[in-house]
């Protein structure tokens with residue numbers, strides 16, 4: 001993309017409404033703009049990041065054997081009357097009437113709809129287990145939308161739903177998703193701790209939140225410092241298989257041996273057993289939440305399948321959410337400095353920015369155009385008529401992993417400066433070596 005012809009409205013000033021770093025930086029780097037309270041438009045570079053996160057989430061769901069589908073955002077009220085949640089959900093639910101006075105709602109989650117879809121077709125235990133997921137916009141009319149995309153009213157969620165014949169099967173599905181989540185967060189460069197959590201309005205009795213430690217987080221958390229010492233990132237990824245129940249049990253045990261809980265689930269007696277020097281209290285951002293809730297929806301909505309003995313059984317269910325749009329903010333909270341964002345390579349909007357320090361200089365223009373042609377979609381070419389200082393500041397602000405700085409002195413001898421955003425290291429190298437170095 002050429003910066004001169006892009007909707008990337010970077011701001012020098014800090015927007016007054018933004019209270020936390022990620023919100024400030026998302027506005028300043030031109031990732032998003034608020035269109036109504038808690039509702040955001042994703043501008044080109046913000047949308048690239050959102051799609052990159054979505055891709056990683058999708059790949060890990062697929063690897064765990066979950067099937068992707070896409071349910072609508074608008075749902076009929078009747079489904080929610082069947083489960084009893086239409087009234088329970090209260091003011092957070094956006095209720096809509098169509099021209100025929102039919103009651104609709106903008107979905108805050110999809111347990112009812114997926115249960116309805118399964119009950120229309122699954123008739124036998126032989127069709128189970130199954131896990132379905134989609135990545136779709138949700139609406140919750142939060143009383144206090146804040147911190148930008150972190151607590152929005154419209155937000156993008158990956159929500160998965162598991163159906164099993166019995167409790168033992170449901171536990172396997174639950175652990176499978178937990179493993180997929182640890183891998184997902186690892187690939188996003190985040191250290192997410194699974195913490196015992198209250199299951200809230202989704203219901204059920206086994207639930208974990210995935211928390212990223214950050215002083216600006218909205219959740220109060222308690223955990224054993226073992227989570228800081230142990231390299232959970234490496235463990236989550238390696239050595240455990242999705243398709244082996246005993247492997248999944250070992251994984252689950254490792255993840256839940258040490259004390260880690262959110263405020264609602266904080267168990268004073270269990271906390272006292274953690275050696276005092278290892279006790280940690282802090283704030284965290286909830287980037288994911290998983291629930292086992294048994295037959296709550298299948299029973300309420302009359303979804304049964306024929307069991308092995310021919311008798312009808314209500315499938316055991318679970319649901320598993322990841323805050324995809326919230327993750328954009330969470331990744332920035334975890335990776336930034338005074339100058340701006342520092343994207344992990346895996347989700348950066350562009351691998352590199354090409355900074356043309358002297359437009360109109362024949363050698364600079366030629367080298368920049370050649371690099372841009374070669375790198376294609378991986379590069380953002382800053383071809384604006386701007387001072388070098390502005391280009392440096394914007395590149396740091398936008399946080400591209402690499403900056404390729406093309407100035408007249410080096411260009412004359414076919415050399416450019418390569419800067420790594422995360423470390424600040426700079427090297428002068430030959431133009432021809434650039435693609436391999438940043439690959």
Ligand code: P5A
Pocket residue numbers: 108109110111140142149150151152153154155157158159160202286287288289290291319320321322323324325326
């Ligand atoms: C699980 C999937 C559920 O809704 N039903 C389907 C279950 N869980 S949840 O915890 O309520 O939400 C899942 C994740 O979505 C993110 N999230 C939000 N992100 C931005 N703004 C919001 N207002 C918001 N509310 C929830 C969180 O990451 C949460 O873990």
